[in-house]
Structures are given as C-alpha cells and as structure tokens.
Amino acid sequence: MTEMLQGSLCERLDPRETPDAAIAMIDADGTVVGWTTTAQRLVGYLAAEVVGQPVSTVLPLTRRTLREWSSTEQCLARGGWSGTSTVRHRDGHALKASMRISLLRGQDREIHWLVSGTDITSLSPVATTGWVRDSLLTRTPIGIVVRDRDLHCAWANDAMEQQDGVCCDQRLGRRPTDALPGTDTERLEGVMRQVLDSDVTAVHEYRAWPPTDPCREHAIAASYFCLQDADGRAMGVCCMSVDITAAQRARERLAILSEAGTRIGNSLDVMQIGQELADIAVPLLADYVNVDLAESIEFGEAPFARIGPLDDRRPVLRRAGLASIHPGIPESPWARGELVSLPPGSPFTTVLSSGRSHLEPVLDGSPGTWFDHDPDRARTMRESGMHSLMVVPICTRCSFLGTAVFIRTEEPTPFQEDDLLLAEELVSRTALSLDNARRYARERSAALTLQRNLLPPRSVQGTAIETASRYLPADVDNGVGGDWFDVIPLSGARTALVVGDVVGHGINAAATMGRLRTAVHTLADLDLPPDELLTHLDDTVRRMAEEDADSHDPTRVTGATCLYAIYDPVTRKCTMARAGHPPPAVVDPHGTVTFPHLPTGRPLGVGLGTPFEAVELELPEGSRLALYTDGLIESRDHDIDTGMKRLGNALTHPGRSLEGLCSSVIDTVQTQSPGDDVTLLVARTHALSPSQTTCWELPSDPAIVRHARALVTRRLAQWGLQRLEASTELIISELVTNAVRHAAGPILLRLIRHQVLTCEVSDTSNTLPRLRHACAVDEGGRGLYIVAQLCQRQGARCLTRGGKTVWAEQELDAGI
Incomplete structure (x- = not known):
C-alpha cells in the first residue's frame, strides 16, 4: 500500500x-x-x-x-x-x-x-x-x-x-x-x-x-x-x-504596485510626484500619509547626505504630499508646501541617520518618548487616533530625498512587516521618479537661467523707439529652447531689433543662442546693413556646425532663423531682412495690421544659396512693429495662416500700452505650455523733430574746417550745449580734416541731439579709418585717437549708396 x-x-x-x-x-x-x-x-x-x-x-x-x-x-x-x-x-x-x-x-x-x-x-x-x-x-x-x-x-x-x-x-x-x-x-x-x-x-x-x-x-x-x-x-x-486572506492581500499589493507604476512619475514636478505617492497609499495601505522632501531638490539641487547620530544639523524638509481618509486632512499640522520641523530623537531623524525604515506597530505617545519634544504632533496624534506608524526614507544613489510617513487611525489592524515591505517598494519606485525629476529640474533651471541671463531687459525706452517683450518657455516635455530677441542701439540714434530661433531645445540650444546673440552684437557694432549682417551671421553658424561635426557631439544644435531690422528715427525708415524667419507685423497709428512682403531667405547654417535681401519701409510716427518666433503662430492643430490672423487680431488695439499689447498677444497662445518657445518683441517707433538734427554739405577744401567749427558752435549754443563746444570743435576738426585729406567730393556734416550728441561726417570714400597709435616720429595718425579720448563711443559705417560715415557720440552732460 x-x-x-x-x-x-x-x-x-x-x-x-x-x-x-x-x-x-x-x-x-x-x-x-x-x-x-x-x-x-x-x-x-x-x-x-x-x-x-x-x-x-x-x-x-x-x-x-x-x-x-x-x-x-x-x-x-x-x-x-x-x-x-x-x-x-x-x-x-x-x-x-x-x-x-x-x-x-x-x-x-x-x-x-x-x-x-x-x-x-x-x-x-x-x-x-x-x-x-x-x-x-x-x-x-x-x-x-x-x-x-x-x-x-x-x-x-x-x-x-x-x-x-x-x-x-x-x-x-x-x-x-x-x-x-x-x-x-x-x-x-x-x-x-x-x-x-x-x-x-x-x-x-x-x-x-x-x-x-x-x-x-x-x-x-x-x-x-x-x-x-x-x-x-x-x-x-x-x-x-x-x-485566502494572505493570497488576497498579496494580490492587493500587486494591484497597488501596478497602479503605482501607472500613476507615479508621469510628471516631472517633484511636488506633484510626492502628492501622487500619498494619493496611491490612501486608503489602500494607510489612513493618512505625508511625504516630506528636501527643500533643495525642488530646484534641482543635490539632495542631502545621511546625517550622523550626533549631528545637530537637521535638513530642511518641505511637505510635498498629503492624503487622508478624513476631509481637510486634520492629521497634518503643516499644509502642503510648508516647511516641516524634525524633533530630535524622533523616528524621522532616526531614519535619516540610519537609512533604515522605522516600523512602530503600536504608537506610544506616553510621557518620556520623543513626543515630549514635539507637542504639535503629540496633540494631533491624540485627537486623530493615530495608533500605528511607518517611516520610510526616500533615498537613491546613497542620497536622501526625504521621508514618507504612513499612519493608521480608523483601520484597527496595526502595521506589520508585509505592510512595511509594500511601503518600501512604493517609496523605492517613487524615489527613482523624484531623482529623475530633480535632475530634469536642474538642467531646465540651468538652461532657463542661462537663457534669461542672455536675454535683454523686457522693456527698453529710448528717443527713437520703445519696446516691450515676452518670453514663454516650452513645456516640460520639450524643455527650454533657443529663442532670443535683442534691442541694440546703433549710431545716429538708430536702433536694431533682432529676433531669432535656434533649432532644438535644452541647454545646448540655449548655449548656441548665447553664441549667436554675441555674434549679432559684434556684427551690429560694425554698423552693417541687415542683409550683410545676416550673411556674416550665416558664415558664423556654418563655422559652428563644422566645429561641432569635428567634435562628434550629436547633441549640438546650430541651425537657426533670424530677423534683423534697423529703424532710423531721423528718416522714419526701417530696413529689415530675414533668414527663414516669420515676417514681422506692422501696425500703423490707426491700428491697421499688415505683414510686409520680405524675401524669406534661407535659414542660417543650411549652406550656400541666394544672398539675403533687405527691404526698406517708411513708417509713420507711432507705428508698432511686432517681431516673434514661430512658436507664437504655429501649433499642431492650426496652420501658420490661422496663427498669423490670430496675431493680427490681437495687435489691432491702437490705444493699448505695449505691455498690455504683449499680454493680449500671449493670451492668444492655445496653451500656456506650448510645444515650442514663444518670443514676442513689440516696438513703438518715434521720429526726431527737425529741431533735433542739423545737416550741412561742405566742399572738400582744407579751409572749410574752420567754417565747420563755427557752424557747430552756433548750433550748440542754440541747443544750450555750450559746455560741449570745446570737445565738439576738436572732434569736428579731426573728422572733417580726415575727410578732406582722404576723400574727394562733397562732405556731409550732421549733428543729432537725442539721448547723446552725435557728430557725423560723411564722404565718398569707401575706406574705413582705423584707430592706431602713432609712433614718436610720425607726423600724423593721432586724429582718431584724440577723438576717442573726447567721446563716449566712436566708429564708422559704410553707406548703402556708397561712401562712409565717421561718427562720435558724447554724453550731453559731459565737458572738458
């Protein structure tokens, strides 16, 4: 048998x-x-x-x-x-x-x-x-x-x-x-x-x-x-x-972990992830849960290391997650987002020093325990009926991110070891999501800081032009991009307006944007017309692409689009050119919006092609220019024409301030978390009155230098700028003398009084003068050096019709 x-x-x-x-x-x-x-x-x-x-x-x-x-x-x-x-x-x-x-x-x-x-x-x-x-x-x-x-x-x-x-x-x-x-x-x-x-x-x-x-x-x-x-x-x-209680509880635990896998970590916001952990655990595991995170990780900074048992330093924790079976969460003395104190000798400090979880099946709130140092928690424990406690450290890569606390109040069964194992598994999964979010926040914060530090102030007020701007970064899935704008003062009271967009997102795009913005500033200082500036900028971008190709860095981005415009308040003319960028919007003083036809031009860095072309427009005083990036008018649901029509409708408000106009335009964006960066620069143009500028045409004769000084002296007296007569006479003498010696044909002398006093001498020569130090035996070569000592800025630019202009600027309150 x-x-x-x-x-x-x-x-x-x-x-x-x-x-x-x-x-x-x-x-x-x-x-x-x-x-x-x-x-x-x-x-x-x-x-x-x-x-x-x-x-x-x-x-x-x-x-x-x-x-x-x-x-x-x-x-x-x-x-x-x-x-x-x-x-x-x-x-x-x-x-x-x-x-x-x-x-x-x-x-x-x-x-x-x-x-x-x-x-x-x-x-x-x-x-x-x-x-x-x-x-x-x-x-x-x-x-x-x-x-x-x-x-x-x-x-x-x-x-x-x-x-x-x-x-x-x-x-x-x-x-x-x-x-x-x-x-x-x-x-x-x-x-x-x-x-x-x-x-x-x-x-x-x-x-x-x-x-x-x-x-x-x-x-x-x-x-x-x-x-x-x-x-x-x-x-x-x-x-x-x-x-089958044990088997059912095992299935319930698996269900909790499965649900946690789908609900925790969908966001890259550390505060949101902390709340997701609390929401998952209540009421499936505990009656009340709070999640406290190190204050530093919200900003992407490194978490704190384990504290020693005798270390008086206690990390600063912020309450990130709260959930309870009771409405209003009466168990928590601190609201979500508030800083939380850690009493000495409590399970919280023990967990942070040992790195091990704490299980207290029967919570002892009698005198002589750690509750003596934390009366707020002791009172809350008695009032809410807390009777069982688990404290689990949130840690990853040997660093602490915070703590998760699980408490039972209504559920009479105390926590057991299997409950602690489930809590540790939940916290472990949450810690990975928190660390990913922290690292993303660090990179995003660095990129945003870099980009915002590279961008100019939001508004610029000047004699020729006043501006306002908005920058809306991309959503959290795509990160910060490489959009930029700029307002650059030029000689002769002119102002350059720039808007550009670097391909890609992230810190590399922001770094590339900074390099291009610096290049635009350098080229703008040369007083190049818009089409020539874009040509030189295109060469710069292609050179950057070649350098990145040699470095074998696949994360580098160098492709870009750009719109460059120069406004002259004396003539009220605006010259602009674009390299693959959306056209600007021009709003006349009556509120009529137009999008002038500009040759599109190729994007920067895509290779050789047709040269860039510039278009000159004459703008009535009080006109507004809106320069923007494609994130403002493009979306997955609408084409560019729909976006431009929406932009035009938002700009049709002639009496609105520039700041208000920017806000109304940004409100037209379909979502406050767009898939691409949104950049907007709005400028209102002004014109200089005839009384602020004077122009004389002089013959190319050495004797004319003395006459030019007399003309300038009389005009300065009319403007009440006698304190600048001595320095201005020296500047005019040197500039006119150089024009007589090195050029042929008539000489044009112009004075402009706006925020500074500008002296300009134009001639027919295309050779730009260079500042240099003359040797002791040289008889000449010291003219521009003397001019540089007397003025705030000086330079020279080529004229589109031929010839050049040499200029010098002085502060209106300066004198010798």
Whole structure:
C-alpha cells in the first residue's frame, strides 16, 4: 500500500482550483457512505454501485490502512494524507489521480474520511504544475465540513477550527447561522441549498471575522459539493474552504504596485510626484500619509547626505504630499508646501541617520518618548487616533530625498512587516521618479537661467523707439529652447531689433543662442546693413556646425532663423531682412495690421544659396512693429495662416500700452505650455523733430574746417550745449580734416541731439579709418585717437549708396 500511494501527509490544495474534484465519503470501516456526481464522472460508478461498498472497489485502500491512519499521531496531527494514486475506472482501465484523504470528526468523536481527487492526465502541463506542485509548497490548510440536508454540521476536520476559530464541539449539530458569528451566514446557506437542489458544484468567496482574529477581515474561498446516498438522493453538502486572506492581500499589493507604476512619475514636478505617492497609499495601505522632501531638490539641487547620530544639523524638509481618509486632512499640522520641523530623537531623524525604515506597530505617545519634544504632533496624534506608524526614507544613489510617513487611525489592524515591505517598494519606485525629476529640474533651471541671463531687459525706452517683450518657455516635455530677441542701439540714434530661433531645445540650444546673440552684437557694432549682417551671421553658424561635426557631439544644435531690422528715427525708415524667419507685423497709428512682403531667405547654417535681401519701409510716427518666433503662430492643430490672423487680431488695439499689447498677444497662445518657445518683441517707433538734427554739405577744401567749427558752435549754443563746444570743435576738426585729406567730393556734416550728441561726417570714400597709435616720429595718425579720448563711443559705417560715415557720440552732460 505504501508503494501504491506515493505522497506525503496533508498536502494542501486550494478548493477554488479544483471545483470539479471527485468527492467521496468513507466511514471508519472503509465503506463508502457518500458519493458525488463529479466522482461518477471520474470513475464511471453510479452512487448506487459504490455507496455501501468497500472503498477498495475504486481505490487501493483497505480497512486496515484506514484504521492504522486513524491511530497514527502524524496523520491525526496533520488531518490525513495526500499525494498521487492509481484509481480503477468502471470499465477496467487505470487512472492516475491526485488524491487527498482528510480525517473528519463527528459527534462522540466518531471518525469518517473524505476523499477528493482529480485526474492528472486531464490537466494541461501548466495546470498540473500550478495545481499539484504549487499545492506541495503553499501548505495552506483546507477546512472541510459535511452538513446534512437541514445544513446541520455532521462532520468536520480539525483545520476548520484553525480557519474560523470555532471548535468542533461548538460546530457539530449546528447550522452556520448558529456557529459562525460575524459572517454572512444567510447567503452561505442559500448557496448550500442551491447545491443540494441542483447537484451542481458551486464556488463562493465570503468575508469573515473569526473569533481568533476579530480585528482583521479574512477572505474565505469555499467549494460546495452535493453528497448522494445509495439511491442517488442528496444526503448532504460537503464544503471545502481555505483562508485566502494572505493570497488576497498579496494580490492587493500587486494591484497597488501596478497602479503605482501607472500613476507615479508621469510628471516631472517633484511636488506633484510626492502628492501622487500619498494619493496611491490612501486608503489602500494607510489612513493618512505625508511625504516630506528636501527643500533643495525642488530646484534641482543635490539632495542631502545621511546625517550622523550626533549631528545637530537637521535638513530642511518641505511637505510635498498629503492624503487622508478624513476631509481637510486634520492629521497634518503643516499644509502642503510648508516647511516641516524634525524633533530630535524622533523616528524621522532616526531614519535619516540610519537609512533604515522605522516600523512602530503600536504608537506610544506616553510621557518620556520623543513626543515630549514635539507637542504639535503629540496633540494631533491624540485627537486623530493615530495608533500605528511607518517611516520610510526616500533615498537613491546613497542620497536622501526625504521621508514618507504612513499612519493608521480608523483601520484597527496595526502595521506589520508585509505592510512595511509594500511601503518600501512604493517609496523605492517613487524615489527613482523624484531623482529623475530633480535632475530634469536642474538642467531646465540651468538652461532657463542661462537663457534669461542672455536675454535683454523686457522693456527698453529710448528717443527713437520703445519696446516691450515676452518670453514663454516650452513645456516640460520639450524643455527650454533657443529663442532670443535683442534691442541694440546703433549710431545716429538708430536702433536694431533682432529676433531669432535656434533649432532644438535644452541647454545646448540655449548655449548656441548665447553664441549667436554675441555674434549679432559684434556684427551690429560694425554698423552693417541687415542683409550683410545676416550673411556674416550665416558664415558664423556654418563655422559652428563644422566645429561641432569635428567634435562628434550629436547633441549640438546650430541651425537657426533670424530677423534683423534697423529703424532710423531721423528718416522714419526701417530696413529689415530675414533668414527663414516669420515676417514681422506692422501696425500703423490707426491700428491697421499688415505683414510686409520680405524675401524669406534661407535659414542660417543650411549652406550656400541666394544672398539675403533687405527691404526698406517708411513708417509713420507711432507705428508698432511686432517681431516673434514661430512658436507664437504655429501649433499642431492650426496652420501658420490661422496663427498669423490670430496675431493680427490681437495687435489691432491702437490705444493699448505695449505691455498690455504683449499680454493680449500671449493670451492668444492655445496653451500656456506650448510645444515650442514663444518670443514676442513689440516696438513703438518715434521720429526726431527737425529741431533735433542739423545737416550741412561742405566742399572738400582744407579751409572749410574752420567754417565747420563755427557752424557747430552756433548750433550748440542754440541747443544750450555750450559746455560741449570745446570737445565738439576738436572732434569736428579731426573728422572733417580726415575727410578732406582722404576723400574727394562733397562732405556731409550732421549733428543729432537725442539721448547723446552725435557728430557725423560723411564722404565718398569707401575706406574705413582705423584707430592706431602713432609712433614718436610720425607726423600724423593721432586724429582718431584724440577723438576717442573726447567721446563716449566712436566708429564708422559704410553707406548703402556708397561712401562712409565717421561718427562720435558724447554724453550731453559731459565737458572738458
């Protein structure tokens, strides 16, 4: 018999996995006293053929074997035997079955046996592995109860007492409603009666609060089988049940972790991630959760290192996440976003110094504990009923990001080790998302700081022009870009307006933008016309691209677009050219918006092509120019024409201030987190009155220098600038003398009084003078050097019609 019944004592099987198991009931003498329809399907015998017959008719069991088992301590202690056996089918062939023989007790301690089995060959390999092998490992005790037609308990095994805490004497002879307090017994009895009436096996799960553990809800899974007598009539119902609380809690934990994977870390905002952790844990794990993060990581800075046990320094934490089952979160003395204090000797400082989690199943708030140093928390603990605590450090790469605190108030069950393991897994996943967000915030902050430091002030007020601007960075998915704008003062009271857009996003785009902005400033100082400036800027961009190609850095970006315009308040003319950039918007004093036709030009750095072309417009005084990047007019849902029409409608407000106009234009952006940077520069033009400028045409004659000084002296007297007469006479003498010596044809002398006094001398020569130091034996070469000592700025520019202009600027309050 030992060889035929290969197995081990009391292998535990889950009845939910075997709803079609064959069930038979045997008395102490080995006679079959109960049979089921599933048993008939397995071995082919009707109830009338086996009930009342020895069990050896079907199974290799004898009365002697059963008597030996009933007196064996090991079998009695473990409740029976389980393993694999060979079963004889009615037609004579043998079946290999997984068997379980359980010891049942009745009134007066009478013994019966319940046999359950399943044909192994009918199971798939996967099912066989899951049903047989896993059952050997799980060791889950199965409770068995046999009830008569009136649902009174006739037989039960010892495992049922372990499962629901009801002893055999209290169970036998009673219905479920009399023996199972705290259980939905009426529903259970309904399921049993349905099985008795239909002879169909049923599987049912229910909740119970056994007397041995009344504070914790238990999940019970049960299978119900109808037992038949020799006449095939229902004689009772057999219930095989197992406590699946641990398995269900494991599934719940897996569900929590699965949900955490989808909900935590979708944002790159550290405060939002902290709140996501709190929202996940309440109420699935705790009744109240708070998440405190190091204040530095919100700005992308490095987290703090572990503090020593004797270290008086305590890190500054900010409350990032709060969640509670109670409205208003009364458990937290601090609101979300506020700084949180850490009392000395508390579990929070212990966690930060040791790096290990703290579990306090029963929270002790009595005098002499760490609550003495934290009266606010002590009072909150008493008022809210906190009774169990877990503190888990949020750390990654040996650095601490903060702490997560889990507390139970309404849930009576204290935290256990498995709860701590789940909390640590949640916090571990959150820590990775927080560290990624911190690193992103650091890079984004560096890029934004770089870009904002490279951009000019938002508004510029001048004699020739006044401006206002807006910059809206790209959304968090794409990061900061390389948009820039500039307002550059030029000689002759002119002003250059620049808007550009570097391809790409991130800190590399911002760095490239800074290089291009510096290049534009340098080229603007040479007083180049817009088309020539873009040509030189294109050469600069292509040279940068070649250098980046040699460095094999795939993150470098050098492609760009640019619009460059020069406004002259004396002539009210604006000359502009563009390199692949959207055209400007021009608003006349009456509010009419036009987009002047400018040759598009190729983007900067794309290679050789047609030269850039400049267009000159005459603007009425009080006109407004709007320069922008494509992020303002382009979107995934609308084309450029729609965006330009929207921009034009926003600019049609002649009486609105420039700041208000910028705000109304930015409000037209579809979202405040666009996919590309948005840059807007709005300028209102002014014209210099005829009284602010004077121009003389002089012959190319050395004697004219003296006359030129007299003309300038009289004009300065009319303007009330006599204090500048001496320095201005010296400047005019040198500039006119150079024009007479080195050029032919008429000489044009012009004075402009605006924020500075500008002296300009124009001639027909295309050779620009250079400032140099003359040697001791040189008779000349000191003129421009003398001019440079007398003025604030000086320079020279070529004229588009030919010739050049040499100029010098003096501060209006200067003198010698």
